[in-house]
Amino acid sequence: MTADRSTNLQSGSVMQEKRTYSVQEIADILQISKSKAYALCKESCFKTVKVGKYVRISRASFDAWLDRTE
Secondary structure, three states: OOHHHHHHHHHOOOOOOOOEEEHHHHHHHHOOOHHHHHHHHHOOOOOEEEEOOEEEEEHHHHHHHHHHHO
């Protein structure tokens, strides 16, 4: 168990699993450039939401899209 996770468990607050990915995380997962990841977001390949200047991708819709492409 990592130190951060251990600390969270000891303090009684368990981190929730992430429900969204950042564009950079999508780029890293797919091993593509960040600009190509933004292009996929614009093509509406998966559900996105804009929070201020940030784009967040629904993890469930991204994972489903990825499963369909395999």
